[in-house]
Amino acid sequence: xxxxTNTKMKVFSAGFWRENPVLILLLGMCPTLAVTTGVNxxxxxxxxxxxxxTCANIVVxxxxxxxxxxxxxxxxxxxxxxxxxxxxxxxxxxxxDMSDKLGPYIPLIIVNCLIICRAEACxxxxxxxxxxxxxxxxxxxxxATLVAxxxxxxxxxxxxxMGFEILHTTANGxxxxxxxxxxxxxxxxxxxxxxxAGVNLVNRKLESKK
Amino acid sequence: MDTLQTLILxxxxxxxxxxxxxxxxxxxxxxxxxxxRIDMAFGMGLAVTFVVTLAGTLxxxxxxxxxxxxxxxxxxxxxxxxxxxxxxxxLVEMYVRKFFPPLYQSFGIFLPLIxxxxxxxxxxxxxxxxxxxxxxxxxxxxxxxxxxxTLAICIMAGIRENLLLADVxxxxxxxxxxxxxxxxxxxxxxxxxxxx
Numbered sequence: 001x002x003x004x005t006n007t008k009m010k011v012f013s014a015g016f017w018r019e020n021p022v023l024i025l026l027l028g029m030c031p032t033l034a035v036t037t038g039v040n041x042x043x044x045x046x047x048x049x050x051x052x053x054t055c056a057n058i059v060v061x062x063x064x065x066x067x068x069x070x071x072x073x074x075x076x077x078x079x080x081x082x083x084x085x086x087x088x089x090x091x092x093x094x095x096x097d098m099s100d101k102l103g104p105y106i107p108l109i110i111v112n113c114l115i116i117c118r119a120e121a122c123x124x125x126x127x128x129x130x131x132x133x134x135x136x137x138x139x140x141x142x143x144a145t146l147v148a149x150x151x152x153x154x155x156x157x158x159x160x161x162m163g164f165e166i167l168h169t170t171a172n173g174x175x176x177x178x179x180x181x182x183x184x185x186x187x188x189x190x191x192x193x194x195x196x197a198g199v200n201l202v203n204r205k206l207e208s209k210k
Numbered sequence: 211m212d213t214l215q216t217l218i219l220x221x222x223x224x225x226x227x228x229x230x231x232x233x234x235x236x237x238x239x240x241x242x243x244x245x246x247r248i249d250m251a252f253g254m255g256l257a258v259t260f261v262v263t264l265a266g267t268l269x270x271x272x273x274x275x276x277x278x279x280x281x282x283x284x285x286x287x288x289x290x291x292x293x294x295x296x297x298x299x300x301l302v303e304m305y306v307r308k309f310f311p312p313l314y315q316s317f318g319i320f321l322p323l324i325x326x327x328x329x330x331x332x333x334x335x336x337x338x339x340x341x342x343x344x345x346x347x348x349x350x351x352x353x354x355x356x357x358x359x360t361l362a363i364c365i366m367a368g369i370r371e372n373l374l375l376a377d378v379x380x381x382x383x384x385x386x387x388x389x390x391x392x393x394x395x396x397x398x399x400x401x402x403x404x405x406x
Contacts, residue, residue, distance in 0.1 A: 026239075026242065026385055027239075029235075029238040029239060029242070030235050030236055030237075030238050030239075030328045033235040033238060034234070034235040073296070073322060073325060073326070074293075074296050074325075077292045077296065077325065077326065078289060078292065078293075081288040081289045081292050082289065084288060085285055085287075085288050085289070088288075089285070103339070104332060104335040104336060104339060107288050107331070107335055108236070108328050108331060108332055108335070110288055110292060110331060111325075111326040111327065111328045111330075111331050112328075113239050113323075113326060116326055181397075184396075184400065185232065185233055185235065185393070185396040185400070186393045186394075186396050186397045186400070187393075188235070188393070189389050189390065189392045189393030189396055190389070190390050190393035190394075192389050193382075193385075193386045193387065193388075193389030193390035193392075193393065194386070194390070196385050196386040196389065197379075197381045197382045197386040198381075200381040200382075200383075200386065201381045204380075204381065
């Protein structure tokens with residue numbers, strides 16, 4: 001029994017560092033780069049992805065014995081697009097501003113490689129419990145990375161975090177000149193590149209210690 | 211004359227100014243994954259151009275001819291789009307496997323994965339978002355998006371072939387330096403923003 005919980009913990013924690021979808025596996029890059037202009041947008045995107053990923057993993061896991069190899073990708077994307085449509089309509093109804101801001105990137109979750117990868121690598125092979133744990137771990141790891149990236153970009157790009165001013169900007173009589181490049185596409189690519197380099201450095205240090 | 215001007219401006223706009231890869235972050239996975247060698251990047255670009263033109267046109271027709279006519283069918287939009295794209299990719303896959311076996315081998319998993327290339331679904335959604343009114347405009351914009359993708363991925367492949375010879379710090383090798391390069395490329399493309 002202890003062994004069982006142990007493996008479950010391992011599956012759950014994999015998404016955070018060892019197999020972090022963005023930093024290690026390089027999956028789901030499009031939303032990562034596009035919506036991380038601020039913490040709020042990153043968080044909304046992350047939570048939507050967790051919802052879609054969990055639901056899709058459950059359904060794929062339930063129908064895994066019926067899947068034929070050549071139509072599996074089609075089945076995955078159809079399942080995912082159903083849940084994305086639900087999420088899109090819910091966002092439109094309750095958070096219209098955020099829905100406008102994220103625009104086409106919510107429907108684009110359908111083709112997010114992260115979700116398809118988890119359906120293929122985990123849910124189509126494992127029972128429902130493991131699939132849910134895997135989805136939650138991966139989803140939380142994804143969200144954490146997105147929020148971190150969003151925080152860095154929002155902080156340096158506007159001097160604010162979630163709308164509160166942290167660095168005193170010159171516009172309000174302070175000392176910090178907002179760095180507009182961070183909000184633009186350049187900031188996304190370069191920040192993520194440097195983050196990946198940092199992860200590589202840390203991993204190498206950890207390995208040499210062993 | 212006016213239509214021609216709109217079409218040319220729209221085409222240039224979607225190739226250079228609104229380049230899907232570099233300004234809208236769509237299709238990043240193949241952009242990073244297949245841009246190692248320039249011949250493969252070009253083949254990938256052509257495949258994507260074909261699929262995106264087909265998918266963009268078909269989804270526009272379905273969207274305007276069927277889904278928008280009946281209010282309650284609009285919820286089916288994403289599902290319908292995905293079905294059209296998946297069928298288009300199947301066609302390309304069968305064609306390439308029959309006529310260009312070596313290319314088929316070198317693409318590997320990336321060919322069926324065009325189904326899940328965000329650039330294609332993204333364009334279908336943008337056609338709707340930009341309120342494209344005529345079929346001809348939809349065709350030209352879809353084709354332009356494919357050309358824009360090919361342009362971006364080929365430039366990237368060219369740079370990466372030269373990067374192999376460069377002295378990159380150990381921890382930046384691979385994905386990090388590619389991302390930073392892409393960032394600089396984006397910066398260059400932002401200069402076109404004032405053009406149209």
